[in-house]
């Protein structure tokens with residue numbers, strides 16, 4: 001398998017404060033990779049760094065192209081869809097408008113309409129609420145909308161920041177099932193940030209564990225799951 | 238009762254001016270999330286450009302169209318050159334930039350065209366619209382153009398992709414970027430459109446108040462009042478708010494003895510403060526429904 005995204009010596013800064021301290025990260029084409037770590041470890045910052053949303057040093061390559069230092073809009077247009085922490089809902093716009101916004105970089109009315117229907121196929125509840133203001137949706141529905149919006153980009157890579165956050169277990173199960181389907185049938189590669197390590201290690205093939213902006217360990221998800229010391233010390237289960 | 242109706246009608250006429258300006262105010266507020274204090278001066282400067290074009294012999298409607306185009310480009314340029322560098326600066330820096338822009342445009346207009354009052358032509362004619370007077374043909378034309386612009390904006394924002402992209406960029410810039418929307422250009426586009434709408438407002442207002450560098454000072458305040466009444470987020474609300482302010486102003490001038498002509502401007506300020514106290518989201522502003 002080839003690497004879809006590769007970051008080397010990744011550092012990130014908020015003003016003068018350094019938050020990431022130079023680690024390497026790579027994402028397999030077609031695979032699901034998870035990035036784990038405690039609250040404040042730098043997971044969100046890592047995703048933001050990959051999308052050019054914070055000041056970053058190091059080298060980031062997407063499909064072989066150097067993307068570090070490029071504008072977020074341009075990185076997104078290469079086919080990286082970022083489902084941000086907090087879901088990034090356009091709360092005043094309708095559900096359908098949110099999906100339209102997700103396809104803003106594309107042209108071709110028919111293909112966009114077909115993709116909206118495709119999203120509704122995955123998330124029938126969004127279809128029921130298509131004319132509703134997105135701010136009125138429940139947390140789970142908003143998370144589905146965020147994933148749907150990301151799908152509208154027809155991305156090659158999806159970055160998901162704590163998609164399970166604040167959702168009821170049943171909804172989480174449904175959502176992760178759909179992520180798995182998207183990965184398998186639509187060939188979307190994924191980097192999933194999670195605090196719920198058990199869940200993420202179940203979904204992903206590869207895993208990275210970071211602590212205060214530094215890499216603790218990485219490897220096949222199965223290996224991390226089976227490592228009692230890691231599990232006790234970092235994953236808390 | 239007759240006096241009352243007359244005053245309402247006369248209020249609608251002046252309200253048309255405010256509605257027009259309020260529309261420009263809301264446009265920019267949507268794009269940048271705060272008020273642009275230089276907006277009146279931008280409209281004034283555009284109107285001078287139109288006046289100059291007409292002086293040079295251009296037919297009215299050609300000058301009208303050219304002024305809209307020039308103002309649009311200038312609005313985009315102002316955003317790119319003056320405000321883009323301030324992109325991450327605190328709001329106060331923006332306010333300072335607006336005030337500087339206001340002062341520069343005001344004195345530049347005074348320098349180029351001097352401070353003498355100039356008359357500006359109306360394409361609608363000066364006669365009364367109805368038998369009884371009160372509303373002139375020009376007032377009627379102004380209201381019609383304002384409503385036309387409103388319809389155009391409605392269609393643009395509700396039914397075009399670029400309109401949706403602009404709304405997305407204004408509502409949630411970070412999320413919009415993640416959808417690949419070029420937020421900076423959307424803001425610039427908002428400035429361009431606000432400048433264009435402002436130029437129309439200026440050209441329609443000038444025949445009534447006469448053209449001079451300070452013509453927009455009080456009108457911008459009324460425009461703000463109209464926009465605040467309308468809720469700052471809704472173009473339709475802004476237009477309604479503008480008309481309401483015009484009517485209230487006229488009625489107050491007639492029925493409240495102390496108000497008179499000199500105190501009229503205070504009405505605008507009073508309306509702004511009153512609305513902000515009682516209903517901060519404005520009469521027609523959509524309150525956001527959020528569930529967490």
Ligand SMILES: Nc1ncnc2c1ncn2[C@@H]1O[C@H](COP(=O)(O)OP(=O)(O)O)[C@@H](O)[C@H]1O
Nearest residue numbers: 014017019037038039040041042043044045046
């Ligand atoms: N906007 C910001 N400005 C300054 N520091 C920040 C900002 N956002 C996050 N941080 C800091 O960066 C570190 C990593 O944060 P984050 O990436 O959000 O962690 P995680 O997503 O793993 O919980 C934390 O110490 C946090 O306090």
Ligand SMILES: [Mg+2]
Nearest residue numbers: 043044045085
């Ligand atoms: Mg986080």
